[in-house]
């Protein structure tokens with residue numbers, strides 16, 4: 001039984017999210033997803049949708065076994081509880097794989113870190129929450 005963890009903001013779901021989570025699910029037998037708390041999303045604009053709504057939508061996807069709302073202060077608390085074999089990072093996520101592996105080692109968490117692949121989008125697709133928001137602002141302003 002191989003348990004995989006994926007994580008992200010997942011604001012305004014799009015096919016890029018489905019691709020990431022399907023890729024992560026294919027790495028093992030059970031996929032758990034940690035949905036970042038809005039207060040911890042500091043590297044880009046705050047999510048539009050509330051924490052619980054994002055968690056509920058991710059949890060409704062067929063490839064996801066369980067969606068968890070992230071811990072407010074310590075990202076390793078949910079990891080220790082889920083005890084995954086693999087953490088699947090998104091293809092463009094800013095996390096440093098080696099730094100994350102060292103932090104896992106320091107906490108005695110035996111877990112491999114992998115990268116999911118990118119989805120090849122068709123020309124008219126909007127596979128980015130930021131681009132969806134920009135399109136809404138263009139069209140509705």
Ligand SMILES: Cc1cc2nc3c(=O)[nH]c(=O)nc-3n(C[C@H](O)[C@H](O)[C@H](O)COP(=O)(O)O)c2cc1C
Nearest residue numbers: 007008009034036037040041070071074075078095
């Ligand atoms: C292994 C791991 C565990 C995480 N756990 C949490 C968590 O418990 N709580 C949280 O708010 N964010 C958590 N995050 C998310 C990050 O804090 C960050 O907000 C997230 O990378 C945003 O993702 P995005 O830019 O892909 O949307 C975790 C990230 C990683 C890599």
Ligand SMILES: Nc1ncnc2c1ncn2[C@@H]1O[C@H](COP(=O)(O)OP(=O)(O)OP(=O)(O)O)[C@@H](O)[C@H]1O
Nearest residue numbers: 008009010016020090091092118119127128129130
């Ligand atoms: N087109 C895509 N192909 C593969 N993975 C994707 C794609 N778009 C998003 N993801 C992955 O989904 C995860 C969560 O994405 P996130 O919530 O950051 O959305 P986003 O649409 O990339 O946001 P933004 O455009 O605002 O940066 C990330 O790990 C990201 O790598």
